Amino acid sequence: MNNIKLPADDNSCGWFEILSPEYQQHMSEPNPISGVEKTDWLVIGGGFVGMSATHRLAELNPEQRIVLVDAQKIGHGTSGRNSGFVIDLPHKSDLVGDDIERKRKVIELNRAAIQYLEDKIMRHGIECQWSHAGKLQGAVSERGVKFLEHFQRLLKELGEPHEMLDQASLRKVVGTQYYQQALYTPGCPLMQPAALIRGLLAHVPENVSVWEETPILNLERRNGTWVAQTANGQVHAKNVILGTNIYTEQFGHMKSRMLPIMTFASMTRPLTDEEFSAYGGTADWGLTPADHAGTTLRMTQDRRLVVRNQYRFVPNYNSDLATREKIHVMHRESLEARYPMLKAVTFEHTWGGVLSLSSNSQAFFGELEPGLFSSCCHNGVGVARGTISGKLLAEMASGGDSKLQQNMQAVSGMPARLPPEPFLGIGVRARMAFAKWQSRSEV
Template identity: 55%
Template sequence: MVKLPFDDTDCGWYAALPPPMSAKRLEGHHTADHVVIGAGFAGLAAARRLAEHCPHARIVLVDAQRVGYGASGRNSGFVIDLPHKFALEHPDPQHKQRLLGLNRSAIAQLGSLIKQYGIECQWSHAGKYQGAVGPRGLAYLDHFRSLLDNLGEDYRVVEQAELKGVLGTSHYSRAIYTPGCYLMQPAALVRGLGASLPENVEVLEESPIRGLERDSSGAWLLTGDHGLLRTPSVLLSTSIFTQEFGYLRNRLLPVMTFASWTRPLTDEEMASTGIQADWGLTPADHAGTTVRMTQDRRLIIRNTYKHVPRYGHSVNSVTRESIRNDHRKAFLARYPGLQHVPFTHTWGGTYAISRNFTNFFGKVNEGVFATACDNGVGAAWGTVSGRLLADRVVGADSQQLQDIQAVTGMPSLNPPEPFLGLGVRTRIRWAAWNSRSEL
């Protein structure tokens, strides 16, 4: 029995888009040369690349939800070139350079597609601030600075007064600005990528796959509620849900993070705070608060992590209201003069991490390939890993394919329940307590 996505209906990014066209669903029996499961960043990139390699093949991209509704459309809108802190601490400089190269190739790919197809998604080369509030955050910021120095990366230290001129708040004492990050509207970008796929890619939405098994001839049968797909080649771009198909079980941790945003600020509200539009700040202390200001002047607050073994079913309305209240406290700590500005949406998104912070990429069975576990860098990693997974399937070798195979591996095994859940929940609570000054 496959546990399916169960996302809330309050994602601001998705709600801000026009209503989508009617969904085409899986109905009846079909055959395809390749089937890609999961229409997020990885699945979209994989389907596009397969179509480029095999222009006469029939490629089916199938998703349990609408394109842009799932995890890829629910992040904070960063496309990050620099790996997160854990990867930056890797002892091998070549490992880090490979990660950087892969992430930056993903950014270049996305930028090219956005330009080619005129995708309206607030794409912006805005860079990123990593901000510190107090002594704990400043210590993390100093460590981040030393990692950048060792890597030879460009950055700039921004002090409180200059920060206030951009962020419109004196809440942060210092930040490091790195120029390589891009910002975007994730649901708009994902939907635009889906709408611009090559003609030989058929997209089936609202079509959950509930079974994956081989027939007597060795072909794979994908069973839906109202139809069946038969194919020799399956690409799983299903992130945490990869384990629902029997692969990487007990190796992925399902975590949900949450965000709230405001209505667009007025001219008067922008002027009263001195805030500028179109920037993003992540916390120096990874358990702190992410803040975004969109191009259309919405402030986003993101923090709070939950272990969600039943995915969206693990979070109820009472928990969401509590999270929204916590977001409100973080918002007012930074912008007390905007207390009259309401939140209009609060949403969560589920993603996969691993205990050894290792991404999986490669073959999991005869004719079945997977990319899973982005460890929180989904937009860039999903894009490049999906594209290269398609290369791996068709046997198109390249330096980038060799690079991604060199930096990926097997996520480590998790302890059994109930010890896993107890340990993860305790660690999340402990991190939130230690980081309370940075929230």
């Protein structure tokens, strides 16, 4: 496995940078892996898939050893770079199609993930700004309003509670008249993603050994044992769970089936009392765009505004400083268009995070080879999907079965094969440019 692509995320992720010092410090084994580490279970990747799989494996197999490794500090990668929504309802690709029963299965899975996370948060006292604030979906233009109306019809068909807010009612919450209206749904918790994943890391069970900043450079099966090569040693495992998302293809699986797309966000410093008064809204809310290519907004409990928009196709899974500086300017334009009274409020952090998309809206869940399990390609809804699929992978690999596991298999599939380069890059960039043009009024 030569020329393997390793995570190389930027060092400006706001969620990670504002963590308390004790959460930023290493919570893993102090020395690099050297020689051979033998284990019953190896989990590669400490995001939401890997973390929930690790916890569940330890619960189900208390007499067995679990090793969790991550190429970066856990929470510094994709798991700590999302916008902090744990969405319960069908969202993005899960809205595709008319299969209402499939959508009900998605809701059941998402809510099981929420309950699993909340149980961990309450049991361990994890401080991550967890709240049942719900989610707003906002429309700027008539194009966005039509998306909202379509979603509202689906919610009525599903029997899900919701409220349509007009411009005046919405302004009292979000402090801006920029949006025509918004659809509010109450079942989506909000949180600080890096704090949540670091909190889960701090409370892994005693039969778990963790190594951060330990890339796996090669993975192969030898005589029925999985051998993972690190810079200075090896991990020999009976079973492996890949919580590696787009990096799964670096281990020889899902090649040419996942699109690496980077989304970008910027976070302000906390608003002063005077600035918060001028803003005129409330704290602790989240708004996703009615049109998926629009702008996501968060107001955190500590009065920081987070703006997320702009997408890039990133074959190398990372972005350069020049790109982020340009996007920083675009985010300022989006912020000031909504909050002209906050022009003096600066962004402290601008970062990118990689997600994986499939051309047929399918996510994978299951066994890739004997003893090798994976859940990946979550199409931009990875917190809930990653959490519950990691838990269910651990149960499947441990020989269990359940209705939830059957539901997960029913809503999963195989991401379609993508065309080769240069046709892939040309097509993806053209499609993204067209989507950006279509959604220009919503950004």
